[in-house]
Amino acid sequence: xxxxxxxxxxxxxxxxxxxxxxxxxxxxxxxxxxxxxxxxxxxxxxxxxxxxxxxxxxxxxxxxxxxxxxxxxxxxxxxxxxxxxxxxxxxxxxxxxxxxxxxxxxxxxxxxxxxxxxxxxxxxxxxxxxxxxxxxxxxx
Numbered sequence: 001x002x003x004x005x006x007x008x009x010x011x012x013x014x015x016x017x018x019x020x021x022x023x024x025x026x027x028x029x030x031x032x033x034x035x036x037x038x039x040x041x042x043x044x045x046x047x048x049x050x051x052x053x054x055x056x057x058x059x060x061x062x063x064x065x066x067x068x069x070x071x072x073x074x075x076x077x078x079x080x081x082x083x084x085x086x087x088x089x090x091x092x093x094x095x096x097x098x099x100x101x102x103x104x105x106x107x108x109x110x111x112x113x114x115x116x117x118x119x120x121x122x123x124x125x126x127x128x129x130x131x132x133x134x135x136x137x138x139x140x
């Protein structure tokens with residue numbers, strides 16, 4: 001008997017399990033803010049705004065102007081721009097994130113939480129402040 005052979009039903013079952021696992025992994029945690037979610041899901045990668053759009057649909061469905069707000073603040077083209085132009089870790093919490101990276105944690109520290117539907121970041125994050133001449137203006 002060939003133990004490596006799989007029946008079509010088994011393959012379909014595995015595919016269904018993988019889809020469900022992917023959905024669970026991509027789901028925003030309860031009260032998870034956008035910057036914490038992006039850091040956890042995207043990390044150093046960049047996927048346009050697909051992850052941001054998924055977070056908005058799941059965590060803040062009424063925030064229909066979220067992409068416009070991010071674009072106005074400089075993150076017009078992709079998620080990595082959210083960290084380049086919009087949010088930074090507050091100085092009081094930087095060591096927490098550095099320590100997690102040093103330990104080799106697979107995920108950053110858990111989000112401190114925001115109210116349901118909010119697009120505000122949790123207390124880990126602060127808005128970057130740039131003078132007008134250094135603020136990006138749309139996509140370049």
